[in-house]
Amino acid sequence: AVLNAAIPDHEADAFRPPRIEEPLYLDSTVDWLFSGLSRWDAEHFLFIAERGYLYEHNFAFFPLFPIILRGLAETVLWPLSTWLSVRGRLLVAVALGNTALFLLSVVALHALGRIVLQDRRLALLSSLLYCVTPANVFMTAGYSESLFAALTFGGLYLLEKGFTLRACLALSIATAARSNGLVNIGFLLYLPSLYALSQIRVYRTTTKGHAKVCHYIFVIIRLLFTSLLGTAIIALPFVAFQYYGYRTFCTPSLSLERIPPALLSLAERKGYRVPDENGPPPLWCMRPLPMLYSHIQDVYWDVGFLRYFELKQIPNFVLALPMATLGIMAAYAYIQANPELCLRLGLWETNENKGLDKPLPGFFNPRAFVYVVHSSVLLVFGMLCMHVQNPIIALLLNLTACSSITKGILGYFLSYWLLGLVMHCNFLPWT
Numbered sequence: 001a002v003l004n005a006a007i008p009d010h011e012a013d014a015f016r017p018p019r020i021e022e023p024l025y026l027d028s029t030v031d032w033l034f035s036g037l038s039r040w041d042a043e044h045f046l047f048i049a050e051r052g053y054l055y056e057h058n059f060a061f062f063p064l065f066p067i068i069l070r071g072l073a074e075t076v077l078w079p080l081s082t083w084l085s086v087r088g089r090l091l092v093a094v095a096l097g098n099t100a101l102f103l104l105s106v107v108a109l110h111a112l113g114r115i116v117l118q119d120r121r122l123a124l125l126s127s128l129l130y131c132v133t134p135a136n137v138f139m140t141a142g143y144s145e146s147l148f149a150a151l152t153f154g155g156l157y158l159l160e161k162g163f164t165l166r167a168c169l170a171l172s173i174a175t176a177a178r179s180n181g182l183v184n185i186g187f188l189l190y191l192p193s194l195y196a197l198s199q200i201r202v203y204r205t206t207t208k209g210h211a212k213v214c215h216y217i218f219v220i221i222r223l224l225f226t227s228l229l230g231t232a233i234i235a236l237p238f239v240a241f242q243y244y245g246y247r248t249f250c251t252p253s254l255s256l257e258r259i260p261p262a263l264l265s266l267a268e269r270k271g272y273r274v275p276d277e278n279g280p281p282p283l284w285c286m287r288p289l290p291m292l293y294s295h296i297q298d299v300y301w302d303v304g305f306l307r308y309f310e311l312k313q314i315p316n317f318v319l320a321l322p323m324a325t326l327g328i329m330a331a332y333a334y335i336q337a338n339p340e341l342c343l344r345l346g347l348w349e350t351n352e353n354k355g356l357d358k359p360l361p362g363f364f365n366p367r368a369f370v371y372v373v374h375s376s377v378l379l380v381f382g383m384l385c386m387h388v389q390n391p392i393i394a395l396l397l398n399l400t401a402c403s404s405i406t407k408g409i410l411g412y413f414l415s416y417w418l419l420g421l422v423m424h425c426n427f428l429p430w431t
Helices: 002-006 027-038 041-051 056-060 064-074 086-117 120-131 136-140 145-161 164-175 179-206 209-250 261-270 292-299 311-337 339-343 366-385 392-397 404-424
Strands: none
Touching (some): 027 041, 041 086, 056 209, 056 292, 064 086, 064 145, 086 120, 086 145, 086 366, 145 164, 145 179, 164 179, 164 209, 209 292
């Protein structure tokens, strides 16, 4: 609130729908306190929570987070309806909801870290660094990052514990929050495969003859069934949402007369498409696979392979370079420490690990392999296809005992976190 009040808002060419509802007594106070949380993509989520999916490009933002915000506004915050408009209650819901969801994601990450890293201290340190992540402003603002992180970390924890069905349900709900929840299908395909191979190794030494073959067939059938069913469960929200978008624009039932004039005027000025039962359908409806999400990313955000590689974007690449360097260094260090494991995709025991009762704890633990691959794939995809704009106290007290590299990493995290907070809440390009 202080940073938002002290620094004038930048006149960004961003989505800023007009306020139609009359403000109530406490709206100005809530707006002063929390309007910094409503910048950039947060405006889309708040608009969807208040008005539904009206404009075509709103469909880039998945429905779970707006549903939660509207649910909080109409239930827990309903007693404030005399003093706060729907917009005001939605802003309060963002502040309260994302704070709780972020704390929940920290707890889930710590639990997941203890299983994967097999090191309590390192799991705690990872959770603390996550609390000052360079992208922390997006965990607090009206974005779905905290919700998605809590569901994803929780789902992966359940998957690591062997609760596959419950994990699929959690990861499916995560896909209803963000489209990149589809990437979690990779974990579903990998971790059960790892478990199936370990079972086959046990049966190879404990059974003989027809019993061994039957056990092998059972394990393979169960793996295939789990993979197919789990993939369908995780992908279902994405498919359902694309179908909803298709029905909204390709077979519309809404006429322009039913849209508030102020919102229709905004669509005309900005070139936003709205559903119109009396107008022609958009061209993407005629495609063999009419997927609205890919159309939006292509037309509205110009997202695509190497599209961001322009001379004017060099400062943004420089901004992302430290985090990209950390990701590359982490992957390289893991490969150097586990070359044989990486060649075998972590699916078979290596000569170094044979005979060990427990794998070595820490980042180089074999269980971390799939997470290193996941991070590396996202890093490569992000650099080539995406747009890049942009108790820890105990660690700081002992900063003098840290190496220069550690000091640099912590300094980068904190500087990026503070700068992002200052810029984002004033509509400066930090997205």
